[in-house]
Amino acid sequence: MxxxxxxxxxxxxxxxxxxxxxxxxxxxxxxxxxxxxxxxxxxxxxxxxxxxxxxxxxxxxxxxxxxxxxxxxxxxxxxxxxxxxxxxxxLPFKDPVLQHAEVVKTVKQTALFSSLHFFLKRFPVLIPEGTTRGEIEEEFADYQSTDITTCIDDRMDTTRGNIGPPVNEEGQLMFKVLPRVMVSLLCILHSSAHCERVFSLVRKNKTEFRSRLGQESLEALVVAKSRSGKAIERVYKQQDLKDYKSAYYRSLRANN
Structure with missing residues (x-):
């Protein structure tokens, strides 16, 4: 097969x-x-x-x-x-994005920088500000020759985030940019399902009975309802509740 x-x-x-x-x-x-x-x-x-x-x-x-x-x-x-x-x-069997996405795997010896270069060229936003592709390539080469067995976790995103702590002989971080780039690759949407869920959530909140709901209020509602877990089980600090109440009163006075 x-x-x-x-x-x-x-x-x-x-x-x-x-x-x-x-x-x-x-x-x-x-x-x-x-x-x-x-x-x-x-x-x-x-x-x-x-x-x-x-x-x-x-x-x-x-x-x-x-x-x-x-x-x-x-x-x-x-x-x-x-x-x-x-x-x-x-069907995306031979989609170049899926083929090059193997660079995120933990098998770092067989990973190719050309795959990482593909993403950096296709999504320039992945390159942190003030960083060049050459610097990312240097860190990638060091990453392939460095033992990171202590950083490996069951979750791939945690593994990629853990490769930042190793330091060199001068006490400086060896990987400053590469972990951010790798984690960013994991954030690339593999389908439109998440976007469709957001659109559905917006339609459920801004209905014909709430047609005057402002953009800021709608955004706050969507963000709050998108959080993991059940809202009734969330625990808030007393200071947070006071801040929420104050913000609500300030909003009422501003609108009046």
Whole structure:
């Protein structure tokens, strides 16, 4: 599968199907199947895994059929070859952004600066003010030859943020700019889903009954509601509550 296009893989061939023990069924299901309390006979276990394979095959078939029908509706072409080509064109399998994004991985020895250069050239805003690409390239070279095993964390963004503390023999930070650039790469939106959620939140707050809601108030509402966690569970300091109350009264007096 590594050397084939995803859509060209025959999912119905037994050669491309994992063994029963390697199928992804979830940890809880795996523990239940292995535990004595399941009391499942071998025939039932075999039937279960057969249904799992059937589910995966049906899901892939459904996706391919839906994509084919969608492309057919857009292009009005019914030729299978044309539809297949259209699918490959619309799905981002070979998108250069995705291909170069591998530079953010923790495998730093195989990372290429050309990939990082791709992002710096495409998104100049990633370059911090007062910094040149040459300085970033120098830090990247030092990064590849420096042991950062103590900085590695389960979260990739934390790992990239942790590579800043190492210092050189003169007691200066070795990586001043590179961590900021790497974390910025992780902030690049991979889809429009987040933007759509913001638009939906704006529509829910600025309705026809609140048509005179000001831009500053709307922005404050969206920011407050976008914060993680439940609003009712948030804990505020007493001083913060006083500041909020004072700001509210000042706003009322200004409007009156």
């Amino acid at each position: 590594r050397y084939k296009d995803v859509l060209e893989v025959d999912v119905h061939s037994s050669y491309n199907i994992r063994s029963d023990r390697e199928l992804m069924i979830g940890q809880q299901a795996r523990d239940f199947m292995d535990s004595p309390r399941s009391k499942l006979c071998p025939e039932k276990i075999e039937e279960f895994y057969t249904n799992v394979k059937h589910l995966y095959k049906s899901a892939v078939k459904y996706i391919k059929e839906r994509l084919s029908f969608f492309i057919w509706c857009l292009t009005s072409f019914s030729t299978t070859k044309v539809i297949s080509r259209r699918i490959k064109e619309r």
